[in-house]
Amino acid sequence: MTENKLLHILALQHAAFIGDIKAKKLIQHCGSVEAIFKENKSHLLLIEGIGTNTIKDLHNKNHFKAAEAEMHFILENNISCLYFQNPDYPKRLTQCIDSPILLFKVGQMDLTNPRVISIVGARKVTSAGMAFCNKLVEELAPFNPVIVSGFAFGTDITAQKAAIKHELQTIGCLAHGFNQIYPKTHKKYMVDVEKNGGFFTDFWSSAPFERTNFLKRNRVIAGLSQATIVIESAEKGGSLVTADIANSYNRDVFAVPGRTTDSQSVGCNNLIKFQKAHLLSNPLDIPYMLNWELEPKQKPSVQKQLFVTLEPDEQVVFDYLQTKTREELDKIAIDCQLPTYKVASLLLNMELKGIIRPLPGKLFEII
Template sequence: MNSEDLLYILALQHIPNLGDTTAKKLIRHFGNAKNIFKEKKSNLLKLDGVGSVRIKEINDSGHLKAAEDELKFIDSNNIECHYFQDIDYPEKLKHCIDGPILLFSRGNIDLNRKRIISIVGTRQITSYGMQFCEKLIEDLAPLDPVIVSGFAYGVDITAQKAAVKNGLQTIGCLAHGLNQIYPKVHKKYVGQVEENGGFFTDFWSTDKFDRNNFLKRNRIIAGLSEATIVIESAEKGGALVTADIAGSYDREVFAVPGRPGDKFSSGSNNLIKAQKAHVLTSAADIAYILNWEIEVKQKSVQKQLFVQLEDEEQKLYDFLKNRGKTELDLLALNCNFPTFKTASLLLNMELKGAIRPLPGKLFEAI
């Protein structure tokens, strides 16, 4: 978009209490942001939800002046702007009614044809939660997902560091402008994240840091992804809000179960108990629910002398070889394994090139 278009979009975004949903309605009705500021008051009043107070704000020249200043900041700090009607706007976020009309980014973000998941949880992550998070991302690495989180303490930074370690793209969604980093102690990770992904926010450089911003930020974390994963959470917390938002967007939600009575498992356990989240015990659960298929070379396993199957994997392979294409649940039943364990074994076998997934949750031996 050109500078003039961006200027008026910024001015519209700057209007207090307008909201992204109403802003999108105005843009779609009048064609673009500039036309809104040039439109007659009588025509603006015809739209539901606008009203005289908002019209007064639209006619306030202070919003254009603020937009000019922010545009200078954007131009001088190598910041990318993503307009909700442009092709470079994150595809999954386009389908969220309250997604931002304008999103700012910095780094090397590439979401084209990518699997994207969000990982959230408590800021007071336990050793169990940390180990599970790191192992989960390590096991997901062959599927090359983008890991989205909030760059905060605890689960967020654990997930993003693990993504970098495993060569995965990671995105930090910030609750402030791109002129600062919170928490400050995480500044040392900024370069690694920008090299392996980057940052998204819809806050301006002039927005004051406020803890209430986290709630607004969470809709971007949930909206970017096809699934949100809650590693650990107390009975109340921002991770649960993000999970609820993801559910409202009709996205999948996963939660890691914990022992009854554990403070930072109560939120996750409650999500599972209320059937608001799938039980997550391994990377295979995600691959199975999201129907992620792994591309493998279609060679006979007998010819791949380097492939070594464990005893349980060999049992599954032999059944598939004799029976042919089989659904996961039926495979688990016949081989006398729990479904979740079967899914985990199948994922390992796919990575070894022993089997391949088929549409309809079917599997066959190669």
């Protein structure tokens, strides 16, 4: 992207009355962001939602002065800028009507991985919530997903630290510009996050740090992701906003249920009760529901299982499952010509030996 184009994008962002949706309308109508500032005023009035006040403010010279200052900050700090019409912009975000026209990025991200999930939840996460979050990331690690969160206290940082531990890419979506970090105590994690992914924000360095920024930031978290997972939430909270946004984008939402007496489970229980989220009780529900498959090289052979000894019938079932991605118990019994009750017993023994694992829907696969 040229500096001239970046300057015009920033100037458009700085204009009053123009958000991301109106900005996209203007760009589509005029053909480019530069052309907006040259377009005849009468032609701009033909665009739905664009009025005289918007057009009058658009030509305020202060927008370009502010844009120059912000561009200087961007260049000085080596910040990457992803424009919504460029191929390096996250593909899933292009499907969201209110996605940022410009994303600021730092870090080493691979945005080609299609398996992107956001993990959100309570800032005052319980020990049980933290344990489930860590287990979730650990069991999803073989599928190599990207973990997106908000770099906040509680669930967010738990998920991102777990991603780093298991050498997964993680992306922190910030509610402020790159001139600061919130919370300040998380500054110590920034280097590791940047090495294993990085940060996104659509806020300028001069943007005021406000509570509403977090709600606006949540659309990026939801928009980047194939699915959003809510670990814990009180009756109201930012995680529920993220879940609602994800639903509006027609993305999958999962919620971890809890006891009805637990205040930090009310939000998740309500999401499930009102059919706004799938119930998530087992981490492996995620790859099953999202139809993820392990790469062949990631499926260890029986020799890698510390030379586990298999009984003859177990070997039959194992050999059969090696030819399948995953299969139902009844189908295994039919194809292996073994009684269902016996196959159920064999599968249990093989699970205890660490060779196979059960999946939702009475499915089984080799680990």
